[in-house]
Amino acid sequence: MTNEGGNRIERHPILGDASPRKEITLYFEGRAIFAREGEPIMAALVAAGVSVFRYTKKGAPRRMFCGIGRCTDCVMIVDGIPGVRTCVTTAADGMKVERQAGAGRWIVEEENSNG
């Protein structure tokens, strides 16, 4: 089973062994990483060992803080939309996930206006 970052908990004394789940692919900054169907983007990034989810306007790194959708620390650009809370957004096959700087930018719009 894929466990690139070594951070997947495959065996657990109380929860038992992880049940096999369909693997899907996310693209983090263009790099393919695996996610398990049904998990939030945050979980897939943590499993892949991603330690910075975004940078603030002043360039300070951020990851996740509350993990349940309250604090907005973990927001990223998901499929071109900035400010998406990755802790409560379910990963989908082929999803493009990018770090945002500050409030981020709408990638789709820029591509359209440039192209």
Next chain:
Amino acid sequence: MSSNDYLKTMGAPSFDELERAGMLPSLADLAGRGCVCVECVEEIPCNPCETSCPQGALVVGYPITNLPVVDRSKCTLCGLCIAACPGLAITIKSVEAGNAKIRFPWEYLPLPAAGDEVEMVDRLGEAVCAGKILSVNSAAKNNRTAVVTAAFPAAFVQQVASIRRKRHGTV
């Protein structure tokens, strides 16, 4: 209720605090078949030990914040209370012919196996002596709390609380 200063600064009860709560068995209690050791010295709302006991040997009563009291004449040492206690605060200890045994709850990986050589630890997690696993009970009724039995030298029977947790390493 006593102030339990040691428990509230170190995290685990001292012999004195256990003694004051009537929860430190004497060497005579531990000799032979041994006895159940309940280390629950604070008034918390909880009584699964009482309801798990088929003999009515463990009594909390009402209110459910009472400290549990063991009636050793009724206790058959079946050990059902060990896994039933949500606080993992119950063990069974005994001493026979220079050897001590402890039956204790265990919820970590790796699960020890019979025959394993282990380090016995005290209530503060410090190693006190070597020990050997005798058996591991993972019955479904224990609801994923394993009940492990280990043997070790009798001299350490009052100190020993559990075994050293091995790093479960890369998961």
Next chain:
Amino acid sequence: MAKAGPAGLCAAIELKKAGAPVILMDENGAPGGQLFKQIHKFFGSREHKAGIRGFDIGKELLAESIALGIDVRLDTEVVGIERGLKLWAVEKKARSYTEEAAAIVLATGATENALSFPGWTLPGVMTAGCAQTLINVHRVLPGKRVLMIGSGNVGVIVSYQLMQAGAEVVAVLEALPRLGGYGVHTAKVRRAGVPLRCSTTILRAEGKESVERAVIARLDERFQPIPGSEETLEVDTICLAVGLTPAIELSCIAGCSQIYVPELGGNMPIHDEFMRSSVDSVYVVGDLAGIEEASTAMEEGRLAGIHAAHAMGYLDEASMSAKAEETRRRLSALRQGAFGQKRFDAKRRILEKKAAV
């Protein structure tokens, strides 16, 4: 009904059992609130489901709500409540609609507190609940070496669960001179070799792009760091377990009067013994009505459900009183002893305030 955690689910179940039509709305993709990250056996007695693990209780409640045919609307945020009990909901961030209700039960839960120190925004610093969600729900480890700040039950329980998940807990720090959590929880963590350190706090987190170490120090009796007592711990994760605050936003929008009760987490809507807020037919239950435990939240949810069912004519006075009495007895059993007394007294102050309004 807003939010399908333990309190909301129990309220919905009581209402539906009495025959009332119920809609349960939750912004999350799955119901159960924070129950599914509680993998330890609960305290209390058999009638409080003691000895059963939190996530198993969650599964039971879900099965019961499905069997009863409760209308559960997930991915549905309640964003407003207007006068006349008109509720404004947004479904899947795409469709907005309103729903009129005869009664509303708010069970919005709580938010974990933050703690500010230099470096607290670094990746690797997170709430204890965040780490708990990651390891027990999503089954990923946020780090390998963890420092826990706060020794209340959340801090020590999550420390234990981090070890169960395969992480090392380097220490649990407590700023107060005494540990906060139940002795049986601290004892469990201590005998696993984790130092629990009172009168100690974190001064700063250090690291380039994420936490690489924590600098800690002892505190004097005025909570000032003692010079020369600094120590550096090599950790990659710092968890904050420094209390919770009721999530009162919706109750404020609904116009519920609030009261400040520090023992129960700060501001919260005042309520009576049936969990009625100051606004007619709006009930407040669970952590929203004061931070306690999942077990008390479930009983409060039941109380509100029972009373609302009666108020809408689905339960006669006698059965309502009998059921409420029974629920209150279970609730007060959970609020005894040294730990419970403080909460019991605080709850009584809220009731008195409500009576005075």
